[in-house]
Amino acid sequence: MPIALQTAGLLILSNIFMTFAWYGHLKNLSSKPWWIAALVSWGIALFEYLLQVPANRIGHTELSLAQLKIMQEAITLAVFVPFAMIYMNQPFKLDYVWAGLCLVGAVYFIFRT
Known part of the structure; x- marks a missing residue:
């Protein structure tokens, strides 16, 4: 893989x-x-750390520190939005789309060669 x-x-x-x-206790x-x-x-x-630490150690063999960080941020938003809407019963906001587009730009600039 x-x-x-x-x-x-x-x-x-x-x-x-x-x-x-971070948010489930609310x-x-x-x-x-x-x-x-x-x-x-x-x-x-x-449990988060037991997964995150190996993820960054494995990823750092081929990805830069900046690439790891931007990947983390994009994944954070992709996980948070469904969590907020499904688990916390928060309404969808168009701002989620704009934030996601900003992260797509960040991913582009960090991963371009």
């Missing part, structure tokens, strides 16, 4: 965990004290 695809796959999985760690633990939400979030974030 190509390095870029391995990296993207691991980053997608890590972003799913991190999105839940739905599930809103009545609990903040420190309980923080402990649960840290527990979820552990």
Whole structure:
């Protein structure tokens, strides 16, 4: 499997965990004290790091640091928008499209040779 695809796959999985760690507690633990939400979030974030660290180590064998970062940001938006809409019941915003287009531009400039 190509390095870029391995990296993207691991980053997608890590972003799913991190999105839940950062925002899932707003739905599930809103009545609990903040420190309980923080402990649960840290527990979820552990799995994010167990995927993110190898993703960056594998990816860095062929991709630059800037390419890894832009890939991460594009994946973050691609994971966040469905999470916000489906899991958190947030309405779709046209701003998601504009942000995505800006990231497409960032990806283009960082990955062009």
